[in-house]
Every structure is written in structure tokens, then in C-alpha cells.
Amino acid sequence: MKEKDLLARIGKLRTKSGTVETPLLFPVINPAIQPVTPSRLKEEFGFEAIITNAYILKKRYLNQPVETGLHKFLGYDGAIMTDSGAYQILIYGGVEIDQAEIISYQEAIGSDIATILDIPTGWKVTKNQASLTVEETLRRAKDFFKFKTRDDILWVGPVQGGRHLDLVAKSAIEMGKMPFQIHALGSPTEVMESYRFDVLVDMIMTAKKNLPIERPLHLFGAGHPIMFSLAIALGCDLFDSAAYALYAREKRYMTENGTWRLSELDYFPCQCPKCSRETPNEVLDKSAKEQEIFLAEHNLYACSGEFRRIKQAIRDGRLWEYVEIRAHSHPALLTAFKKLKEYKDLLEKHNPTVKRSGLFFSNSEGLSRPEVTHYRERLKERYSHPEESKVLLLAPQTYNKPFHKAREFQKIQQVLKILENNMLNKIHVCFYAAPFGVIPLELDEVYPLSQHDNSVPLEDTTICYVANEVASFVGRSHYEGVVLVHDPHNWSDRVKSACKKSCLDKGLKFNYLVLKEDSTKNILTRLEMILRKNLSE
């Protein structure tokens, strides 16, 4: 594993045809109607792996791929994964093949990664039906180990259950017990086609939570760049895309921002080699077949570009920011992104604690970030304020960071300097700041408390969160009094009321003064007075 961010990871997967880097996209190859040859996929487009359907191969080409070997048959020397026909079951309902057959076929043709004959659950099925697919898939998974003869193939154990999360959990737990090298999550295609990315989040998180985390997870049939970043952030490592070719056949153009029909485009919203050289009008003048190839090639560039953006974001420690950008491509994606709130503990558990970049906080969704969860829990469980401190002086966040070095804070520090040392020791300065809540001065240079940028004005939800954190911090502290430097312009009255209430509940003295640029001197005098009064009592 090279890099981690959220549940995403950049890793190496060793196959018998070479080592590939994950996250990885396998373009789906249909030898009969392939718009871009497998060898071009590798050499021109840089795809290190492809996937094809063993069931279709067997049905159409019989023994030919066995005789030549799959790699020679397809003219591709990278890693080749094969699916077993499960998707055909889902679409056409039933495949005239049994598992022993399709496993030995995959072994005979020499797949690098191969799949058992699972039963996809599908989308609009009752819990009973879904349960049957899970049970049957598990039964076949157990059977599979009796048939398997090759250990140099990476075998995929698919998780089913559809949107029935308890079934997904069960399926993941049982599959995870068996010695598969790779797992896959089945049947998300229809979930995505109906834009239920929120359900997809639930499905992926349920699978991840219950599978051995170190095994790669393949998300079956998820081939649109609009959702790659979200799925990768949740820990999906492998993807296959038939969409690049299917969309092309339907004259559809896909990007990480959405999909267009070719006829809707006046400009190509992309800078790939195809789109930089021609205009939509020029492409519309071509033959239908040429249009299809153009679109397939663009769609492939759109996918590979998006994978590189995501990998660089993982490397930068900016995957949250990247997923957030993408989430604004469609309200349904943003709905799914908001769902991460429910999984913030799981995200926190696996997220690296120190990253290379400062964090960007945009909207209140950022409150679900692992860094925020991590800090909140650590502050609560491991922090106690200096024993000698009697008065909590709470100052608002400054524009520049670290807070205690910022110009705005110098004014307050002037007052503190005037106080005698034995008084100064009794004052504990903390900042209230979005999105982290309360930041003790002595911690304000700890990553990432000073390494982040906010958008202003703050949202109500964020202000409420900080107000709650202030109240909770005061509630569990041992101060005798609190002095709040109140900043109604940026924080409304919420922090003040929450802090006041918490003081009242604990019987602490509460004072505040209002921060106004124009009466600096008065504020300082007042602050000094309050502090002296608090400490002399």
C-alpha cells in the first residue's frame, strides 16, 4: 500500500501477468463489437487491465480462447479479469451453464482474475428473493473451492444482497471467511441508473465494514466517471466499465460532471486528445461507426483522466475535497455525500491522521470529515486543561493561522501581558473555530488545526456544531469562570448562548465582551477588568 486517504488506498495487485496499481479501472471487452482494440487500450490509453465475460466467450468462441490462451486471443498482454456470466443472469434471467464448467473454462483460458458464478440480487426485489440470491451465492462460493485447481489465479468472491443491508452484511461476513483474494460488490448498476447513489453508499459501507479490509473490493458494473471518486473514497479498489462503449453506441458522451447526447453539444467540455482536435459539428458529420469510435475513445480518456485526478487527490490527502467537488455535479450525488455523516466513525478509523496538505472546508458536510471526528473524540477523551487554570478565555478564530500568532489575537495578548504572572497562569486561552470547535492555544499548531481554510460566512449548521462543542467543552472542564470574546458578526448569538447556558448549568461565572474593530481600547480595558475580577474572587 503506497498512499491512503479516507477508505481509499493506492496499492499494488500482483497478478500472473504483472503487477497493477489500484484503484484500477478494467474496460469491458466484447470481442464481437469492440470499438477500441485491447492492445490500443493498453498502449494508447494506458489501461493496465481489462475484463471480459467468460460466459459470452465460451458461448460464442467455444474452445478457441482455450487453444490460443486468453491473452493471445484478445491480443492483450496486461492483466485480464473474467466475469462468469452473473450479469447475464441478472439481465436475461438464467444462464445455461453450471459453475464447475465456467470455473474450469476460466482456468483453461488463463484468466488472471476470475469470478465464481454468483447470483446477482438486482434492485427491485423483495427481501425474500434477495435472501435466496445471497444464500445461493454463498453455497456456490463454498462449492467453488472443490472445483478450483489453479492457485495462480486471483479469485473473486462476490457479495450480494442489493439494497437489503442486513443481507449485504451477512453476505460480506460469510464471503470474508473464505480464502478469496478479491471481493466484489454485486448489482450496483441499477442502483446507479436510478441515481440512488445514497443507497450505493449504504451498500458499499456495509460491505466494507464486514469484509476483511485488506482485500481489494471490486464494484461491479460501475463505469461512469461521475461516481468513481465517491466509490474509491469508500474503499472500492477495482471497477469495470462497459459504459464507455455502451454509451458510445447510444451516442452519449460522458464526463466526470455528467452525460450529454452528442447532439446536445456545441462544445466538447473536455481537453482529451479527441476533444482538443475536433468540434461536435465535425464529429456529427462523420459516419455512425466513426462517431461511436470517437465517443468510445473520449469516454475512455474521461475515465482515465478521472482516475488520475482521484489518485493524485489521494496522494495529496485531498480526496474529501475532491469528492465534495464531484458531489456538486448532481443533487443525487450530494445526497449520497451527505450520507457519509452516518459513517463518520468508520471513515475516521481508517483515515491517516496526518496528511500532506491543509484541509479545505466548504460546507457543513465537512463536519463529517475524519479529521473533525478524530479531533473531537481525542479532545474529549484525552485532553484536560492545565490544572492551575481557573478562567477560560475563549477567543474567536482568526483569519490567519496559527491563531495565537495572528494579528487579531495580539490585542488580547496585550492585556494578558499586563497581568501579573500568578494571574496569567490562571487564565487558559482557547479559540472557538470552525470546524474543529474548541482549540486550546497550546494545541493550535498541531495538524490540522492550523492547516485548513474555511469559506465564509459560516453556515448555520457549522456554527451550531461549534456552539455545541463549546458547551460540551465547558461542561466537562474544571474552570471557575468563562470569559467569551463574542463575535456576533461571524458567529451570531449561538456560541454565546450555548456557552452561557453551559456555565449556568455548572454554576460557573460567565462574562462576555463584544468584538468590534472600532473600540479596541475599551474592549481591552473591559477584558482586563473581567479577568482581574474573576481571578480575585
Next chain:
Amino acid sequence: MKEKDLLARIGKLRTKSGTVETPLLFPVINPAIQPVTPSRLKEEFGFEAIITNAYILKKRYLNQPVETGLHKFLGYDGAIMTDSGAYQILIYGGVEIDQAEIISYQEAIGSDIATILDIPTGWKVTKNQASLTVEETLRRAKDFFKFKTRDDILWVGPVQGGRHLDLVAKSAIEMGKMPFQIHALGSPTEVMESYRFDVLVDMIMTAKKNLPIERPLHLFGAGHPIMFSLAIALGCDLFDSAAYALYAREKRYMTENGTWRLSELDYFPCQCPKCSRETPNEVLDKSAKEQEIFLAEHNLYACSGEFRRIKQAIRDGRLWEYVEIRAHSHPALLTAFKKLKEYKDLLEKHNPTVKRSGLFFSNSEGLSRPEVTHYRERLKERYSHPEESKVLLLAPQTYNKPFHKAREFQKIQQVLKILENNMLNKIHVCFYAAPFGVIPLELDEVYPLSQHDNSVPLEDTTICYVANEVASFVGRSHYEGVVLVHDPHNWSDRVKSACKKSCLDKGLKFNYLVLKEDSTKNILTRLEMILRKNLSE
């Protein structure tokens, strides 16, 4: 003008070297150290226009460009704009040339678009200094018309004032009175370098408000793709970029999401022809000069790709959505985007009322959209409910649209069907919905009231907005009573309290019932009872 969206427009600009399409980016040419030749800029990269500095040309090449003509001198047959040396004044403080000279030079070399010798205001200057630059620029603008001899050149009248908005306004008003073909907004470079995109919004909006709206506006020195969409949405038509080359020289790689140093990249986050063919490691192995050329070419592709995305967004009527996506690339951009709230009337004034696409609403920033402003004002000024209606029945938005055809609304319609006709006439059904507020049933198919998608859960700010709209609608209506179908799961208590208070203030009867999936029948019975009671009294 072909297409409009927000203050953006796709238009044609006729120059003596041909017609170009706006919004348009002019790569800056420095003949001495040009990483990509002007002819390649046109043929390979598709740039229809370039800009170069007449002051530098004159200083370095003297009469040579006059003798050959500018187009031949640069080897470029598209439109060529020249700047006058104003930027050199800003950087080096003073240029050894007077206006008559530089104007006649621009005429002699045959610029297509040429600039008067304005005095840039700069960023960190006092109001007095700023005022002097504005006055002097205006004086020179007036003088200019005495010197000018060529009418086939498009002349640019720059607006100055920096961040002093009253000066920007004055400058724009006075410049706008003079017969320039194009205006420009001066000195945003430093504003952008310090990430004060919020100040840039103020500057651009102040200029736009006070200039003749039909004249193209050039934003000087704004060459980073991260902010093109925002500036174009606010009505900037022309841009120049020296950044593509300057960044390349400093080994910096720019994209619409931000900037990286080449050494920070493990993956190229882009699918342009350069980035699809090589990896960062391969490029790092090249010579410094080759690296610079690689980066300059990538930077150009990043810019032209972004322009195409923006133009397609204008064409789709999705520019708001696109700017919102980009605003999430940096908190400072989102801060600027939030500023649009202050300019919502100006945005509404120029935005087309019907677009090709449904709207996507993500965050509460969407409440500043022209469509929301437009509907709110129209509903207030032009709408009155049917005269015979006595009871307002307020139902929550449905997932599917139009609301009155959605499954969730069928239940309510069942009750209404039971009522006698003379009662039915007295009931007026409206929906409360984000982000539009109150939507009378008879209007719910009017664009864009049913042509939009929301992300859920709704933000507090959005819920409050809708609650206010409900209160205000009830407040100005002539009903005798209101029945609210309350949906606490999605709307908390805010709509209910606001509605109740408004009824109380007006002395109207107020009833509500809670929408719960499991007691449909009870709800219907209750609703019938309430309606009958209301109407029989």
C-alpha cells in the same frame, strides 16, 4: 449574441482580422521567450486570438513590427490585441513613453484590438492614490480620442479603482460615456494572487452595473482556469493569460481545480494530449526547457478545455451549477460565490427566464439564483389566489414532479374528490417546496418549478427560506383558514411555526396534520374533517 446564462453570454466580436467568439481567452505572447509559437497556438490549440504588449514590442523591436505588420511579425493570422504598457507601470512603476506615442504605434503595427495608456490602480493603495489613477486614466481616455486615427481598430477603455468600489463605479460610468468598443477591468491580478475572489466579485459587479452592458468586458491579467467560470458568469467576456507561460517557467501545473508544482505530482490530474501520453516522472527526466514547454502546453489545454466546459454550460443553461462545482475547488472561491447573494437582483435582471435544462439545487447558495429571485418577485407582485378560495391547503413537495401528479399527492387528492364541488372550489392547494417556497398547484408545471432536482436532507438555511416564504404568502393572501400538511421529518418544525404565526397575526384559522406513511387513512379522515369544518363555518 447566441446564448445567455446569468450575466454570461456567447457572442461574436468582429475584428479586422476576422470574427471571434466570446467568451475568449487571449494567450499572452512574449516574442523573446515564447514557449509555444503563435501559429501553433492557433492551429494546434485552437486559440482564435492572442495578446501582446505594444510597449515591450516597441522597446525591444522598435520599427520592425511596423515594417512587417504585427501579424506577419508574430506569424499569426487571427485577431491580435495589444496592451499599452499599463501592467509594466503597475509592476515597475512608470513607463518611458507617452500616450500619443503608444497609440500611434498600435495603429502603425495594425493591432486588431488596442488599449489606451491607462494607469493601473493596484491592490494595496489608499483611496487617494486610487482616485488619482482613476482621474488620470479618465483624462487620458478623453485625450485619446484626439490622437486616434484608425477606426478599424477596436479600442479598449479600461476601468480602474481597484478595491475602492465607489471609484470603480465612477470610472465605469465615465468610461462608459465614451465611445469605446470594449472595456476592461484593471488590476485584478493581485486581488487574485491573494485569493480575494470575493473582492473580485465586488469589483466586477460594480463595473458591470455601471458600464453599457452590451459592450464586451475584458478582465485584465486573469489567466487561471480556477476562476474563469465565476468571472464569465458575472459578465466578463475577454481574458488574457500570461499565467500559462509564467507558471510553466516556475514548474507549476494549473488546472481548473488548482495548482501543483510538477514535483508534487505522482499522476497528471488531466486528460489533455500531453498528460495522456506521459507521466510526471517521465517529464521530470526531461531538460528544464522541455519541462517548461510541456507545462506551458498542458496549461494551455487546461485553459481551453475549461473555456469549452463553460461555454457548453452557458449553452445548457447550467452555468450556475458549473460555477458552484468550481467554487468548491477552494474555500476562497466559495466565499466569493456566496457573495452573489448581494447581487441577486442584478443577476436576475439579465438572466434568461427559460432555459434548456432543469436546475440542480445543491446548497443554500442556490437561493441566490436568478430563477429563485424571479419567481419570488413575480409571485409577490403578480399572483393572487383564486377569488373563491377560502382555505389554503399547503402540502409538502413530492419527490417526483410535477407535484400534483406525484404518487404522494394522490392521497390528498382522494379526499378532495370526496368533497362536493361547491366545497372543492373553496380550497386552494399549494405546495411548499425548496427552493421556490410556495407553489400554487395551478403553476406547478411552469418552468422551472417542476424542472429541478434537490439534494436532501435540506439545509437549515433553505428550510428557513421556505418557511419565510410560506409566512409571507399567507400574510398577503385573503384566505380564511390554512391547513398545513406538516412533514416534520424533512422540514423540522420551521414551516409549521412560521405558518402558524402568520395565521395568528392575521387572525386566520390554522390547522395542521402530520404526514406519516403508516396512518394514511387517519390522515385522510382528519383532513376531510378539517376541510369540512373550515368551510362550513
